[in-house]
Amino acid sequence: MTILQDLETRGLIHQTTDREGLEKHLTENKVTLYCGFDPTADSLHIGHLLPVTMLKRFQKAGHKPIALIGEGTGMIGDPSGRTSERSLNETEVVKEYSEKIRQQIARLLDFDNGENPVLSRNNHDWLASMTVIDFLRDAGKHFGINYMLAKESVSARIEQGITFTEFSYMILQSLDFLKLYEQENCTLQIGGSDQWGNITAGMEFIRRSREQQEEEIKVYGLTVPLITKADGTKFGKTAGGAIWLDPEKTTPYEFYQFWLNTDDRDVIKFLRYFTFISEDEMNELENEVNSSPENRIAQKRLAEEMTEIVHSQEALKQAQKISASLFSGDLKQLSASDIGQGFKDVPTYQVSKKDITLIDLLVNASISSSKRQAREDISNGAIYINGERKRDLDYTVSEVDRIEGKFTIIRRGKKKYYLIDFK
Numbered sequence: 001m002t003i004l005q006d007l008e009t010r011g012l013i014h015q016t017t018d019r020e021g022l023e024k025h026l027t028e029n030k031v032t033l034y035c036g037f038d039p040t041a042d043s044l045h046i047g048h049l050l051p052v053t054m055l056k057r058f059q060k061a062g063h064k065p066i067a068l069i070g071e072g073t074g075m076i077g078d079p080s081g082r083t084s085e086r087s088l089n090e091t092e093v094v095k096e097y098s099e100k101i102r103q104q105i106a107r108l109l110d111f112d113n114g115e116n117p118v119l120s121r122n123n124h125d126w127l128a129s130m131t132v133i134d135f136l137r138d139a140g141k142h143f144g145i146n147y148m149l150a151k152e153s154v155s156a157r158i159e160q161g162i163t164f165t166e167f168s169y170m171i172l173q174s175l176d177f178l179k180l181y182e183q184e185n186c187t188l189q190i191g192g193s194d195q196w197g198n199i200t201a202g203m204e205f206i207r208r209s210r211e212q213q214e215e216e217i218k219v220y221g222l223t224v225p226l227i228t229k230a231d232g233t234k235f236g237k238t239a240g241g242a243i244w245l246d247p248e249k250t251t252p253y254e255f256y257q258f259w260l261n262t263d264d265r266d267v268i269k270f271l272r273y274f275t276f277i278s279e280d281e282m283n284e285l286e287n288e289v290n291s292s293p294e295n296r297i298a299q300k301r302l303a304e305e306m307t308e309i310v311h312s313q314e315a316l317k318q319a320q321k322i323s324a325s326l327f328s329g330d331l332k333q334l335s336a337s338d339i340g341q342g343f344k345d346v347p348t349y350q351v352s353k354k355d356i357t358l359i360d361l362l363v364n365a366s367i368s369s370s371k372r373q374a375r376e377d378i379s380n381g382a383i384y385i386n387g388e389r390k391r392d393l394d395y396t397v398s399e400v401d402r403i404e405g406k407f408t409i410i411r412r413g414k415k416k417y418y419l420i421d422f423k
Contacts, residue, residue, distance in 0.1 A: 002027060003061040010272040012054065014193045014225040017203065022220045025187065031063045033188035034180050036123070036173065037105065038070035038078060039097030040086070043246035044104050046236045046258075049310070050224050052108050053274055054190055059110065059118055060276075066119045066186060067105045068176060071098040072127030078173075079166040080153040080194040086166070098122065104245055108310065119184070123176050130175075139171050142208040143201070151197035170201050177202030178209060181219065188220045196223050227273070230265035245310055252311045253341040256319035259303035260296070264289055267298045275305045331387040336404040339419070343409065348419040353405075358383070358395040367410060367418050377412060384411040 004023050007013050016022055025031060035051045037044065044052075055065035074094045077086030089097070102120055109118040148154055148170060154162065177199075180186035189199045199221035207217050227235040236243050243258050244250040250258075262270055268286050271277065285298040307316040322342040325334050334342065349365035359374045361367075362383065368374035375393055377383050383390050385401055386409050397420075401408045408420040 003058060003063070006061075007054075007057070011269065012050075012224050012273060014223045015196055015221075016223075017200065017221045021218070022188070022222070025218060025220065026061075026063070031058075031188055032066065032180075032184050032186040033058055033063060033190060034066035034068050034121075034177075034184075034186050035190045036068040036070050036073070036176060037101055039074040039094055039101050040077075042097050042100050043244045043249055044101055045242045045244050047227070048245070049108075049274060049306075050227065051191060052105065054224060055118060056109060057276075059113070059116060062116065064116065064119070064184075065109070066121055066180060066184060067102075067109060068180070069098050069102050069105075069120065069122045069124075070176075071095060071122050071124035073123055073169065073172050073176070074098065076169050076172060077166055078153075078169050078198075079157050079162055080169075080198065084160065085163060088165075098124070100246075108245075121180065121184075123172075123179070126179050127172060127175065135171075138209075139175055139205070142205050143171055143174075147204075148201075151201065153194065153197045170198050171205075173198040174202035174205040177219070178206050181206050187218060188222065190222045190224070193223045193226050196221070199223065230263050247311060247315070251341040251344055252307055252315035253319045253322045253338075254344070255310065256303045256307045256316065256323065259306045260299050260323070262299050262302060264293045264298075267302055271298065271302050271305075275302065275309075277301070277305065329384075329387045331409050332403070334403060336406045339403060339407045339409065343407075343417060343419045346417045346419050348421050350421045350423050353399075353402075353422045355396050355398045358385075358390060358397055359393065361397050361420065362410075365410070365418055365420060367412055382413050385409070387411075 001009070002023065003026055004013070004016075004019075033055075035055055037048065037051075052067075055067060059065050071094055074097065075088070075091065077088065102122075106120065111117050111120060148167070149158070151170065153170065154167060157166075177186070177189050189202060191199055203219045203221055206219050210217055229235050242250075243255060247255075259270075267289060268282070271282060271285065285301060288295065288297040304316060307319055318338060318341070322334065322338050325331055325338070326342060347366075351361070351364070356364075358378065359371055362374040362377065363371055368377050378391060378393055378395075381389050381391055385397065386403065397408060399405065402422055403409070406422055408422070410418045410420060412418070
């Protein structure tokens with residue numbers, strides 16, 4: 001199976017230019033391709049995982065991927081897929097974001113593969129040194145206004161309004177393709193479906209700027225589909241916001257849980273999109289979903305693969321440990337680090353490191369509304385400390401109840417957790 005056939009089988013091709021020509025090009029050559037990542041935040045999110053995984057698939061097929069960090073274009077802002085102008089970040093902020101994203105991509109892709117490494121490039125290297133005159137004479141003259149207005153990324157914004165800054169983004173991305181074509185013999189650009197207009201503009205720019213030369217220009221474009229969820233909600237979003245790849249923004253436990261909660265209708269599609277597991281195992285998992293969906297075997301496999309790929313095997317084991325402890329109620333097995341992840345979003349009450357009666361703690365931490373209510377909650381068996389039910393009205397919370405001397409977890413009823421943080 002060729003790389004394009006594999007991508008088609010997985011449902012990963014949305015659009016291609018010259019499908020037959022691209023197939024031949026990939027079969028006969030070790031092709032250099034690129035995908036750009038603009039630093040619009042200090043971390044990538046899971047929406048970026050699909051193009052990153054695409055680069056890895058091409059690398060495994062023997063081709064030469066380039067991860068282009070868009071520090072230059074990140075100063076401008078891509079209008080694609082947006083209904084309003086982006087806020088422009090300060091130069092130092094964009095520079096900081098760019099380095100963080102480069103480090104993230106370096107962990108996800110193999111920059112150190114001796115035979116076939118993924119290359120990292122930064123378009124600030126050529127865009128920052130270009131003068132306005134150079135930009136207008138060498139690039140602008142190849143772009144007709146009507147041609148640019150016809151592109152969806154521009155036409156969709158005309159009614160709302162678009163500034164010249166964002167209008168020019170297409171030319172800057174086209175310059176990226178040209179520079180990588182000239183410097184690295186890069187002949188294929190890939191990206192999300194919203195990048196089709198920018199990709200084809202870059203191809204046209206390469207042809208126009210080199211039409212006086214004798215060699216035949218062969219460049220191609222390929223886009224991946226917009227990821228949709230069966231329930232109609234946006235992929236990669238939760239009630240708490242985006243799912244980030246930075247463990248400080250989205251913990252490995254939260255990341256693991258996101259994939260574990262995948263809808264039965266989506267799980268096989270996501271396994272095909274994001275993982276490298278064999279077709280035989282994929283078929284077995286699909287049969288599991290159809291015959292025993294309550295076991296969520298496919299979701300567990302997806303969560304395992306993605307957490308290990310993005311974070312590490314150690315982070316995966318920690319996420320599984322937290323999940324198992326929460327499911328069983330055996331919270332004493334958790335470390336302070338585990339608790340920091342698993343209880344990141346539960347109500348937290350800080351208290352000094354001294355003994356305190358359980359009744360006072362319940363009231364002070366707003367777990368029970370009054371001392372009378374606290375006594376009722378304890379008497380009724382509704383209060384648990386670190387997974388153990390407490391019915392003693394005179395119970396004192398002391399050092400023995402602090403996990404690693406720092407945390408006590410109180411549960412009221414079946415699902416309401418509270419974190420006591422001893423300072």
